[in-house]
Amino acid sequence: MKATVLQDDLETFKTAYEEFSKENPTIQVQFETIPQAQYYEKLRMQLSSGDNIDLFGGNMDVFLDTGILEPLDDYVKKANVDVSGYGPLYDSLKVNDKVYGLPYRKSNWMLFYNKTLFDQAGVAYPKADMTWDEFRELAKKMTKGEGANKTYGAFLHPWAQTWYMQGVQTGASIIDKDLSAFKKGLQFRLDMEKDGSMMGWAEQITTNAHYNAAFQKGNVAMNLIGDWHVAQLRQAEAEKKISFDWDVVPVPHPEGVAANTSLATPVSLMVNKNSKHKEEAFKVLQFMTGVKGAKQFAAKGFLTGYINDEIRKTYIGDGTLKPKNIHYFVEQKEYPEYPLLPGVKNILVGSVYKQEGEMALTGAQTVDQAIQKIGQRVASEWADKYAKDYKAGKK
Structure with a gap:
């Protein structure tokens, strides 16, 4: 199997895979990456052109409109995955009431x-x-x-x-x-x-x-x-x-x-719906996004999607490293920074909110005018294109 993951996460995935292999010696995975600046654009292109990538990581919303994501609900149910460790993040990741990825880490x-x-x-x-x-x-x-x-x-x-x-x-x-x-x-x-x-x-x-x-x-x-x-x-x-x-x-x-x-942005693992090894790919995904994978990521200083007392202790460490109050990171109530739906990040966060907010900050328009224009542009530039087909999960 082949897995493509973000550059910053590659070495941790390889370390976690060594542990996975001890339990699953017959499942072979080749981990690859793409330079950060081209990651999403190139990976979307590779997936759309039929490259044999079985498993991949990143911000789930970037891939939803490709039709390439395998729904994971049946796999989660069959494997009896304990989703309680993801907290509210699990439901907030759902799109149209389906699960398309599980978070291995997040940013707060x-x-x-x-x-x-x-x-x-x-x-x-x-x-x-x-x-x-x-x-x-x-x-x-x-x-x-x-x-x-x-x-x-x-x-x-x-x-x-x-x-x-x-x-x-x-x-x-x-x-x-x-x-x-x-x-x-x-x-x-x-x-x-x-x-x-x-x-x-x-x-x-x-x-x-x-x-x-x-x-x-x-x-x-x-x-x-x-x-x-x-x-x-x-x-x-x-x-x-x-x-x-x-x-x-x-x-x-x-x-x-x-x-x-606080605000949280999850980074997930997803399965290619065209993979010939979907069962095996989900097994890797389950390991990496569950307790055992989370321990590896927490030990490297990453906030993990899955959390329990043991993982909290691993993330906090022995107190020798700053910050002293790092424990606050694993005690937060979280809302998604933005809905994990197609176009929201690029169209709304990257353009609409950015542009109209900047015009208010430079005095080119009032705050009221900025919010009014944002509302108009959310409707015309995003909702008219995506809202009828995509529904975000619970916050």
Whole structure:
């Protein structure tokens, strides 16, 4: 059999496969990858042209409209797979009430902070239970100086997710007909820029500011970004590029929403419906996305789709590595960052929300106008094409 997986995951899959082979010596799998920049485009092309790829990994929504995904419901039932370990993620992955992939890992958001800056300012560290309004006030308190010597209270990368997450945290979806839940988040980012407590969108774009470099520079108190930043900071410490102390707390939350409510993006394994080895492919998928595969990924620092107490302990480690409060990552209430349906990521996240949000942030339109236009474009550019054929799973 042949499996194509993301470049960053290849070595972990190979390690996990060594364990799988001990239990299943007759199932031979050749793991391959494609460079990250071309991964989805090239893999879609290979699958559509009939390449003999039996199993593949990635964001499931990218492949739904190809008709190449094998429904897994019968396999899950026949193998008596314990889906409780996936939590709400299992139902949220369903499309038209069918399961087309199981998550082996996921990405979640967290608030990283520079402990050294807080210590120097004599300000208490961010709380684990902090509203967005409290976050804004803390960012203002931590902002000082001017020009090249300025310390910013916060850094929010110029992605639409950094403002629309406030709506998603309340249970709203970016494909809802009523998008009023997203006004507050866009206005919030605009207000923080006016406060001067974070670098404005226009300056971020013109200076090519990046969340990783900005935080590592040491003049940003709080950085709102995903779990992958842990590995970036650990590497920077190992290479002695940073000397400040740092930690994490849950992302701020809207008033009335539980603390540590975050956004999750699952990365799944899927079976090619044209595979001649579907039973064997599912057996590999079951291992990689279940307890045994999750242990391997957790040991490498990946947040896993499947979670239990043992996997939590593996992910958290023995306490010798930062961040001290890494446990928050495996205690989150999660909503999908966006519905896992065709076109949502490319059309809505990558274009509609990005473009209209940016026009509001540059003053070319008001927040109300931006949300109104987003609603119109969601209907005309996405819903008219996909909504009647695809229904997202439960949140």
